[in-house]
Amino acid sequence: MKFFIDELPVLFPYPRVYPEQYAYMCDLKRTLDAGGHCVLEMPSGTGKTVSLLSLIVAYQQFHPEKRKLIYCSRTMSEIEKALAELKALMQYRTEQLGYEEDFRGLGLTSRKNLCLHPSVKREKSGSVVDSRCRSLTAGFVKEKKERGEDVDVCVYHDNLDLLEPHNLIPPGVWTLDGMLKYGEQNKQCPYFTARRMMPYCNVIIYSYHYLLDPKIAERVSKELSKDCIVVFDEAHNIDNVCIESLSIDLNEDSLRRATHGANNLDRKITEMKATDAEKLQNEYAKLVEGLREADEARDENAFMANPALPDDLLKEAVPGNIRRAEHFVAFLKRFIEYLKTRMKVLHVISETPPSFLSHLRELTFIEKKPLRFCAERLTSLVRTLELSNIEDYQPLQEVATFATLVATYETGFLLILEPFESATATVPNPVMHFTCLDAAIAIKPVFERFSSVIVTSGTMSPLDMYPRMLNFSTVVQESFTMTLTRKTFLPMIVDRGSDQNQITSQFEHRNDPQVVRNFGNLLIEFCKLTPDGVVVFFPSYLYMESIISMWQGMNVLDEVWKWKLILVETPDAQETSLALETYRTACNNGRGAVLLCVARGKVSEGIDFDHHYGRTVLCMGVPYQYTESRILKARLEFLRETYRIKETDFLSFDAMRHAAQCLGRVIRGKDDYGIMVLADKRFGKKITQLPKWIQMGLDQKSQKLSVDQAVSQAKAFLREMSVPWSRHEQEGHSSWNLEELEAHQQKKKLEAITGTENPVARRMEGRADAMEIAEEDEFGGHGMDDVMADLDD
Amino acid sequence: MSRMSRAVNGAKGGAPEGGGLLPNIRSLSLSSPSKHPATDPSSEVCPVCKSGTYLNRNMRFLVNPECYHKMCEGCVDRIFSHGPAPCPIAGCNRTLRKAKFRSPTFEDLKMEREVDIRKEVASVFNKKQADFETLRDFNDYLETVEEVTWNLILDMDVEETRERLRKYREAQKAQNSSTTRRALDHSQASDKRKGATQRKALDVSSGNTPEPFATNREDTGFSFRGLIKRKTPEPPKSFDPFDGWSIQPQYHILQDKYDVGWMTAAGKDANHSAGGYSMPAFYSQVLCDAFSGFGVFVEDEIKARETQASMDAGVGTRNAAMAAQGTKDVNMDDVF
Numbered sequence A: 001m002k003f004f005i006d007e008l009p010v011l012f013p014y015p016r017v018y019p020e021q022y023a024y025m026c027d028l029k030r031t032l033d034a035g036g037h038c039v040l041e042m043p044s045g046t047g048k049t050v051s052l053l054s055l056i057v058a059y060q061q062f063h064p065e066k067r068k069l070i071y072c073s074r075t076m077s078e079i080e081k082a083l084a085e086l087k088a089l090m091q092y093r094t095e096q097l098g099y100e101e102d103f104r105g106l107g108l109t110s111r112k113n114l115c116l117h118p119s120v121k122r123e124k125s126g127s128v129v130d131s132r133c134r135s136l137t138a139g140f141v142k143e144k145k146e147r148g149e150d151v152d153v154c155v156y157h158d159n160l161d162l163l164e165p166h167n168l169i170p171p172g173v174w175t176l177d178g179m180l181k182y183g184e185q186n187k188q189c190p191y192f193t194a195r196r197m198m199p200y201c202n203v204i205i206y207s208y209h210y211l212l213d214p215k216i217a218e219r220v221s222k223e224l225s226k227d228c229i230v231v232f233d234e235a236h237n238i239d240n241v242c243i244e245s246l247s248i249d250l251n252e253d254s255l256r257r258a259t260h261g262a263n264n265l266d267r268k269i270t271e272m273k274a275t276d277a278e279k280l281q282n283e284y285a286k287l288v289e290g291l292r293e294a295d296e297a298r299d300e301n302a303f304m305a306n307p308a309l310p311d312d313l314l315k316e317a318v319p320g321n322i323r324r325a326e327h328f329v330a331f332l333k334r335f336i337e338y339l340k341t342r343m344k345v346l347h348v349i350s351e352t353p354p355s356f357l358s359h360l361r362e363l364t365f366i367e368k369k370p371l372r373f374c375a376e377r378l379t380s381l382v383r384t385l386e387l388s389n390i391e392d393y394q395p396l397q398e399v400a401t402f403a404t405l406v407a408t409y410e411t412g413f414l415l416i417l418e419p420f421e422s423a424t425a426t427v428p429n430p431v432m433h434f435t436c437l438d439a440a441i442a443i444k445p446v447f448e449r450f451s452s453v454i455v456t457s458g459t460m461s462p463l464d465m466y467p468r469m470l471n472f473s474t475v476v477q478e479s480f481t482m483t484l485t486r487k488t489f490l491p492m493i494v495d496r497g498s499d500q501n502q503i504t505s506q507f508e509h510r511n512d513p514q515v516v517r518n519f520g521n522l523l524i525e526f527c528k529l530t531p532d533g534v535v536v537f538f539p540s541y542l543y544m545e546s547i548i549s550m551w552q553g554m555n556v557l558d559e560v561w562k563w564k565l566i567l568v569e570t571p572d573a574q575e576t577s578l579a580l581e582t583y584r585t586a587c588n589n590g591r592g593a594v595l596l597c598v599a600r601g602k603v604s605e606g607i608d609f610d611h612h613y614g615r616t617v618l619c620m621g622v623p624y625q626y627t628e629s630r631i632l633k634a635r636l637e638f639l640r641e642t643y644r645i646k647e648t649d650f651l652s653f654d655a656m657r658h659a660a661q662c663l664g665r666v667i668r669g670k671d672d673y674g675i676m677v678l679a680d681k682r683f684g685k686k687i688t689q690l691p692k693w694i695q696m697g698l699d700q701k702s703q704k705l706s707v708d709q710a711v712s713q714a715k716a717f718l719r720e721m722s723v724p725w726s727r728h729e730q731e732g733h734s735s736w737n738l739e740e741l742e743a744h745q746q747k748k749k750l751e752a753i754t755g756t757e758n759p760v761a762r763r764m765e766g767r768a769d770a771m772e773i774a775e776e777d778e779f780g781g782h783g784m785d786d787v788m789a790d791l792d793d
Numbered sequence B: 001m002s003r004m005s006r007a008v009n010g011a012k013g014g015a016p017e018g019g020g021l022l023p024n025i026r027s028l029s030l031s032s033p034s035k036h037p038a039t040d041p042s043s044e045v046c047p048v049c050k051s052g053t054y055l056n057r058n059m060r061f062l063v064n065p066e067c068y069h070k071m072c073e074g075c076v077d078r079i080f081s082h083g084p085a086p087c088p089i090a091g092c093n094r095t096l097r098k099a100k101f102r103s104p105t106f107e108d109l110k111m112e113r114e115v116d117i118r119k120e121v122a123s124v125f126n127k128k129q130a131d132f133e134t135l136r137d138f139n140d141y142l143e144t145v146e147e148v149t150w151n152l153i154l155d156m157d158v159e160e161t162r163e164r165l166r167k168y169r170e171a172q173k174a175q176n177s178s179t180t181r182r183a184l185d186h187s188q189a190s191d192k193r194k195g196a197t198q199r200k201a202l203d204v205s206s207g208n209t210p211e212p213f214a215t216n217r218e219d220t221g222f223s224f225r226g227l228i229k230r231k232t233p234e235p236p237k238s239f240d241p242f243d244g245w246s247i248q249p250q251y252h253i254l255q256d257k258y259d260v261g262w263m264t265a266a267g268k269d270a271n272h273s274a275g276g277y278s279m280p281a282f283y284s285q286v287l288c289d290a291f292s293g294f295g296v297f298v299e300d301e302i303k304a305r306e307t308q309a310s311m312d313a314g315v316g317t318r319n320a321a322m323a324a325q326g327t328k329d330v331n332m333d334d335v336f
């Protein structure tokens, strides 16, 4: 259908649109018009991606400047899904408009997924693929070949040079699969095709890391212009992605391997001095001038990028004492030896970068400035030495990255040395965590560089947490719910068993036999009543293990076994994917299965349990973080002091977003239905921190339930769901055709003129009610009016 | 393994609660559990008396910067307590004194020695970037210093290098005292003349391999290009009680005069001015009353007070360090 939002014509590839989709698009447009950032929460399964793409493509095509869209998602399958949606959208546009627009949309993922080289693509690990590819495609390899030397190259890569550089692949939208096919037909590398075509694309869809991880972003996303529209989809975990991209762990073994790498470099330098001293001399000459000059030759293949180096540093010349290759390697060795001595300490150490630097300087005469240049200097050296087995230098690279980071950031980072793995361990196994405390650091360049950044996900409550944590301001913040004709999901909070004993994963009670038994009964009952799949989430592996072994003694598992096949998630990815496969098979045939997994595990994040794959989700206890962690303590303290986020607020926010993620796994669309059980008495107090769309379904009568009350509600719900029901019933209310949409727009216009903003209209559009005031507001819960009234007396 | 970022990112399969107990998580960290024999403290043996830490866990090893041969504390006491004696390590024979023994900082004794050499060199070469006219000159200086250090570390031309170091140190000392003297004399003209000739001389040699100062003037061991001549230290700036803090009004500009009828009249009224009433003081007071509340957000202040936050990342980082160390309590009470 085609409709207008203000002056903007939008082509939407479906005959009907959900009210919340329409409202979502209106908010997006507002954001783009205002040229600012926004945070939008929209339940999964409401067609978020297609709304986003329809609006932004419409916006691009309508405005002459054709702002590029950078759409970031988390997993390869999400990227592929988005590309498919985009393709369908463009096809629809062509049909409607009667001509094909000049448009390019490409996706990018790692070499591992896009490689075509017959032997390289068979490698199992992504980093091996990367480094093998580099050794086939690096600039010096080509030079050698031109000189007539016999070197291995990748023909898929070299064929690209025969094509027009800005037209490596015909216009249109290419899914990853399509790229692979096209690449195979034309014998050209899909990975480099996508990389090199990025400047000429209207839409780029790739993973977060290409924008957030400074080590990659510098390489891949450098040329993107300022007016790009950046979207982070499924962004509820974005703060952790940011932090992780700047945190480094070192241990004795990695230091040993780093020393090994440094010794190898030494050997290579000596070799090169004997055979090709000129190359080293050239590098030296360039470094004397400045990094940027040395960078001119930087090819797309480079070994690694520097972590978030300030621009002025790149223009500066390399400090004199690490200009010569051998001096630099000795410098690195000295730094590594220093780190080794720090590892010998047998008590916990936690220090800030400045204090680390001053101690370092005292002991080794290493100054801050050359330290900052380490990462970049190492890149240059590796390039000069024309190393091919780059993966051997990985640990050395980590040390260099660490050096650069610690010398670049005075705040927002912390060094924590933990000599023992656990409080009870007696044999030291020291780990040095260089941990980023401030998620804003990694994402700052993104907010600074791009005028519109859209942060969106199904679970982002409370909305203001993200702007605070990531330190940006928004022009729009909105939470949408699902407009539904009938209630298709049943959230419930169960706080006690049928024996009236509490249900909780609170530390003091979590291993009480009654509590464990009640958790067990809950599982048994829901396995009995649920057709097909049941998914269960525990707060941690540790707790899951202990509760399972207790259940074994209580015959709980035997009972469950009568109804469902039992499968368990493990930290091993391969085992888990096998378990998932079996689970799916069991759901497809027969009585179904129950999958026991962990709230912060792989399953809770990336796997959908749509339709019969998940009819019930049980959240056994609050998925709280392990609060003894020093890193967590440090981050909480930092958040409090710097961003005024109370420790307890953050902890409960974090627990609730993971709980919401778990619940969201089973509802993947409006025609899907499922039961969501939050089994812990403590959930009752934190309802307001759940996404609005779940809150709306969670009315008074579905809170504070005992197991048998929950069971009878669930049975009634399932009965209701089994009544045949057609899409028609949605019409007019929870989905609009063009006339209904226009009628709504008309009404809105009138309201705008009369200046009445109607809460009913807000709700019609699926907007959540404006933020209720938190439990204790500053007027002691009486509301300002009462206080004022008192004053008047 | 309780590292939060790992644990939170489920894709890596971390365990949020005490995951360290799970054996398979270990593979996530970079480490392999195997230990390198050399770092295993139980295998260290004194090369002199052959007793090892295996039997005596508290055994300490010492080195002497004369030769960096490692031996146990017991041996040091036994051999050197009665005065200087030759190193017991075969083929060494250097005379060592007990007082010079110390326990090494680095496991790698070559590094121990290198750092000692660096210390020595750093005591002679201590110029800062600000001492040079250009960054390029400073970088060249750093490189030369590095070369000197390398010569000493690699035992190349040690005698000659040490000699040059000695000369340079003395030249520096002489120059320092002459600078002070001259500064006292205030003889600016002669200063300039001397500086010019010196500059020319300095230009002669520089670059990667420092050459001895080869002019007819005195030999200073090393010379560097682009040195800014020592200036007399700048007089300390006048005392600023606000430490750079501006007390200029931020939200209004004070004009000399405001043309408002009654005020102008009042200003001219002799009854007022006779008492010392000053109109500008009045203006400033009124505007301050009107605007000084700008930029103060009560709500934020309340929040800040509640969380006792400074909004300063520096303070935040320092406090975080204390929290991780355990010297500062973080409120981790059950939030539910």
Ligand code: SF4
Binding pocket: A111, A114, A115, A116, A117, A120, A121, A132, A133, A134, A136, A137, A154, A155, A156, A157, A189, A190, A191, A192
């Ligand atoms: S250039 Fe492409 S096809 Fe060739 S090895 Fe690299 S990724 Fe594979």
Ligand SMILES: [Zn+2]
Binding pocket: B046, B047, B048, B049, B050, B051, B071, B072, B073, B074, B075
């Ligand atoms: Zn001994």
Ligand SMILES: [Zn+2]
Binding pocket: B067, B068, B069, B087, B088, B089, B092, B093, B094
């Ligand atoms: Zn000796």
